[in-house]
Amino acid sequence: MLEKVYDPAAVETKIYEQWEKSGAFACHPDSDKEPYCIMIPPPNVTGNLHIGHALTFSIQDTLVRYQRMKGKDVLWQPGTDHAGIATQMVVERLLAKEGISRHDLGREKFLEKVWEWKAKSGGQIVGQLRRLGASLDWPRERFTMDEGLCRAVRQEFVTLYKDGLVYRAKRLVNWDPYLQTAVSDLEVEQRETVGKMWYFKYAVEGESDRFITIATTRPETLFGDTAVAVSDEDERYKDLIGKNVIIPICNRAIPVVADEHADPTKGTGAVKITPAHDFNDFEVGKRHNLPMINILDSTAHLNENVPEAYRGLSTADARVKVLEEVKALGLFVKEEDNPMTIPYGDRSGVVIEPWLTDQWFVDAPKLAKKAIEVVEDGRIQFVPKAWEKTYFEWMRNIQPWCVSRQLWWGHQIPVWYGPDGHYFVEENVDLAQAEADKYYGKRMELTQDPDVFDTWFSSGIWPFSTLGWPDNTKELQRYYPTNVLVTGFDIIFFWVARMVMLGLYFMKDVPFRTVYIHALVRDEQGRKMSKSKGNVVDPMVLGDKYGIDALRFTLIAMAAQGRDVCMSESRVEGYRNFVTKIWNAARFCEMNECKLADGYDPKALNQPLNRWIVSKAAAAMGKVTTALDEYKFNEAAEAGYQFAWGTFCDWYLEFAKPLFFGDDEAAKAETRATAAWVLDRILMMLHPIIPFVTEELWSKTENRKQMLMLTAWEDLHDLVNAEADEELDWVIGLISAVRSLRSEMNIAPSAKITMYLQGATAEEARRLDAFKPLIKTLARLETAELSTSADDAKGAAQTVFGTAAVLLPLAGVIDVAKETERLTKEKEKLTKEIGGLEGRLNNEAFVAKAPEKVVAEQRARLADAKAALVKTDEAMARLKAL
């Protein structure tokens, strides 16, 4: 006997263990089934499962379970990411608490600490994935820094280098002075601020009282100036081009150059050029062969290239001092407020400096070409399609990708330098040494590049590195390209674009055929969740409170295409109730001895009720199937919900009660078998979304050995039966009409009343007769009679149903005033509707141009409304006679 209330906590662990132990999640590379593969977006190994994870993994698990049930050989590849910066930061912070910096430890010792930390806390997210019910093929779990993937990353880099797609260059990069590393454009967050614009005079060399005024937002960089640029069409400064001006304070002479960058309409039209500290100036500097003076050290403090008094100052302190000194020199003109955006590191939160360093770059613009093509020609499809635009926009403006990071945690770059700075790019030190030997003609000491790769450089090859690449494994042949990538839009650039570029380059094929972009989860007020706002919803807490199934159902039901979703706890609670409802329906079936019957044929049933529910189940199954095929998860959830609760529980089981308690043994047996059969279909269609409760009921209700998760998904479309539908739908409609009437008339539940059906067709009469006992019970009627005479209704409580009028003769019970009010209201409504319909139908243009079907529909509606009006009038008349 099933317990009265479903206890998720007790069931979830047990069921998951069963699944995992039995190998139910495993793929079968040797099988002849059609393969289906999803790569998990590898979460940070030391991370924690947040609500966004819960959404994306619930969606993926739903897809994967569905495809498995459909008979595919499914691989859902698990794994975690080493997450360079994030992880290094966590460990550094822990060390900082003990007063240790990573430099105190040295690289080797520090890395040991990181591995220790990974070993200690790395299991958490994996455990949480299991809690969530994720059916990943665990024995295949990979880590972006395990041995095979390290080898893949080295080969990735060396191949790109040898093919000329990777190069080393001294360039301006976004430098994070806190983390002391380069970061990519994408890791820089622009924040709006109100800054200042300062105007200074630079003296023209050799002309004692001529000055040129420049405007700047960063006065402290004037020590790095190597030119002043003006437009060659700017009359104010034209004659200065080629002359020198003197930088205040350091009194260095720099040339005035003509450059397109200078816009006469902006500022003063004259721009100071600091090539080593500004991206635009860098370009100007290159055009004019200007020197590049780096005035900052790696921590963004002024270095030896500035006057003695400024050395070692922070940029902020230097700014104050420069302003004071410029004012003292009488070269200060004015200052203005200036709205501007300032770059901050998205990890460190400090101001990012453009800084001149040697870095490794991937020629992304070259790789992007094909990556654009495959989306244009549909070899990769975005769902929803609108995201293609975002993808294109970025790919068409893509910049070289700086892949080197000055961190310790990550894949160390496989480049070895000789004493003269010549470098050797090889997969390991032995190959590099061999090349060096050839190059130098003798053995020379080599040192490896200390830098590591951007995390995304390794996750960019995730779709094939996890399958064994660079070896040509059978998994690689079988599961690449993968079927779908499921992710949020926030990493389209970081990850999706890189995977497409690298997949096409190394595998000569797209990494996935579909990219499903789901919404971001926000809080109830629509704000992005973040720790600093304190509005983080912990999915595991919700899981503990309401059960994982309720959590998953909520997420799936919210996962409509299109927009961001807000997470509200009340919804989880509602779906927890749904899970309980299913549980209780199963319990009710069990109590009534509903068991699957040998030789049960859902096509050969005698009871109309059973034919009807089979047809409805088939239709629901079809809806869920279509919705999942189209990634319309909310529709799948809704179809299952509506059928299980609104159809099966609310109507079928209620209808079944009289049969279960009655003495028609044949009908009883058939209904028991049908109830069991339908309950099974409900478990099936809901299993991809709420796997735990369905699996539990699947095994408990019939004592089955075969797990639900491995059961075949059924195509029931030939069980849909319009005739069977119509009959019971009519009865349900009638019952609803009577209930509604009763309730509106304030008829006491205990009142015994007789219903007359006036003006019914022969078919309706038959139905009424056939279902009389059910109607009596569910509508709480004393008797249900047929009549063609209005006289039978002494009172007049009436509602129009189908072609007939339901009359409840209520003399003595009826509230005449209330009924009059109701009928008046109804009449008004009908008159209005008739007016609208007649207007439309009398419009020649409508009749001529609208589709015939629509016109016919409207005519029918008009006829119905008119008939209803007549009956309402009759009722009014009878009411008056009372």
Next chain:
RNA sequence: GGGCGCAUAGCUCAGCGGUAGAGCAUUACCUUCACACGGUAGGGGUCGCAGGUUCGAUCCCUGCUGCGCCCACCA
């Protein structure tokens, strides 16, 4: 500055060229023998504003307002 998206019931959201939908909340009634994490019946919306296309617009187009996001620039 460029681009994208959103505005529908009190809340969170579906939907859609032809009777406005769900869940939650709310009201009334029901301790009915699976389930009060339940049942039945209701109330509540000129689908952001203004034009246009159309026989017909919540839906398509244009403009406006408000909100959000992305990218770029910022001397």
